[in-house]
Amino acid sequence: MNAPVELHHFTLSATGEAGGEVTFQLGGRLSLDNLTAFLSAVEAETTRWQPRRLWWDLKGLEFLDTAATLMLHKLAADRRSAGIPCEFLHLSPEARRLFQLVRWEEFLAAAAPAPKKRPWFLERLGDWTLEIAADVSELITFVGGLILELLAVPFRPRRVRWGEVITAMKRVGVDGLPIITLLSFLLGLIVAFLSALQLKQFGANIYVADLTAIAMVQELGPIMTGVMVAGRSGSAFAAEIGTMKVNEEVDALATMGFDPVRFLAVPKVLASLVVLPLLTYYADLFGILGGMVVGFVSLDLTAYTFLKQVQASITLFDILYGTAKSLVFAVLIAGIGCQRGFQVRGGAEAVGAATTSAVVASIFMIIVMDSAFAVARQFLRPYTII
Numbered sequence: 001m002n003a004p005v006e007l008h009h010f011t012l013s014a015t016g017e018a019g020g021e022v023t024f025q026l027g028g029r030l031s032l033d034n035l036t037a038f039l040s041a042v043e044a045e046t047t048r049w050q051p052r053r054l055w056w057d058l059k060g061l062e063f064l065d066t067a068a069t070l071m072l073h074k075l076a077a078d079r080r081s082a083g084i085p086c087e088f089l090h091l092s093p094e095a096r097r098l099f100q101l102v103r104w105e106e107f108l109a110a111a112a113p114a115p116k117k118r119p120w121f122l123e124r125l126g127d128w129t130l131e132i133a134a135d136v137s138e139l140i141t142f143v144g145g146l147i148l149e150l151l152a153v154p155f156r157p158r159r160v161r162w163g164e165v166i167t168a169m170k171r172v173g174v175d176g177l178p179i180i181t182l183l184s185f186l187l188g189l190i191v192a193f194l195s196a197l198q199l200k201q202f203g204a205n206i207y208v209a210d211l212t213a214i215a216m217v218q219e220l221g222p223i224m225t226g227v228m229v230a231g232r233s234g235s236a237f238a239a240e241i242g243t244m245k246v247n248e249e250v251d252a253l254a255t256m257g258f259d260p261v262r263f264l265a266v267p268k269v270l271a272s273l274v275v276l277p278l279l280t281y282y283a284d285l286f287g288i289l290g291g292m293v294v295g296f297v298s299l300d301l302t303a304y305t306f307l308k309q310v311q312a313s314i315t316l317f318d319i320l321y322g323t324a325k326s327l328v329f330a331v332l333i334a335g336i337g338c339q340r341g342f343q344v345r346g347g348a349e350a351v352g353a354a355t356t357s358a359v360v361a362s363i364f365m366i367i368v369m370d371s372a373f374a375v376a377r378q379f380l381r382p383y384t385i386i
Helices: 032-049 066-081 093-101 104-111 121-152 162-172 174-202 207-246 249-255 260-298 303-313 316-342 348-383
Strands: 005-007 010-016 021-030 053-064 086-089
Touching (some): 021 032, 032 066, 066 086, 121 260, 162 174, 174 207, 207 249, 207 303, 260 316
Parallel strands (some): 053 086
């Protein structure tokens, strides 16, 4: 027999035969406050005695709470699972009541996750339908609110945060100039080079200017600008609003009486409407300059000849056509980015998913609307006089 171990108002002593039957005698008060010390003492005594059979003598315990009772259950269950028989002795009426109230096996069963049942096909179809219906309802609500707020801007301009509009214009436009300059210049250079390979065979080098200018003004300028803005600014809009949603800042705005759509989405949409057409003209200019470099270096065309041919090939209809595209793309990019941000539910992972979804959805809608413009152009072109 060893001397009692007294720690934090409880005592623990062991009697018996090392490697055989051992009795742990508990005394004092055992509660949640001293469970850590109790576990350390039990582990030390168990390592020392290496029992083949273990008895817990609770005769000397003055106080026992539910946390300590649950821990005793766990210690006994661990010993039994290791093949060591374990029993409790001399339980007081209060301790017996607690042992009947707290059962470790039932606690484990309640804490264990329920087995996953593979949903039936109709159940999954129903879940998908409900999710799609909820998304469509939320989308309609957002689009309707955004349209109403945009229509109210000319009549109530003071409701718009113009300082935020200027800041968004800088982020969308000025900060994106370097990458748009490089890409549009290289794109114009590539278009001119590829078209020159074919037109050289027919001695029609001068028409390289026509192909480059029309391709950039009508198609490549608006599309590439839209894609770049979607990747830079659309994702930033979704991440910004999504983070505010996670931090409950959007809910705080609504609580204070601010409309989140008017406060957060309208400035970004207005900034995109102003900046994206200007970026498109900028991309058209550098795309044509890239084509002019090819014409000057490879086709023996002077800068005056190239620009004169560009002026002759581009009409006002082509410029308005590209401008209309850029305006539609601006609404789509900013609207989708903000809407995906408002949809965020959860934490940082949900913000990342919303950002990715905003970029993918924006680029997809840009391609879809460009196809719609191409179809509409076939019907509108014969009736235009410009």
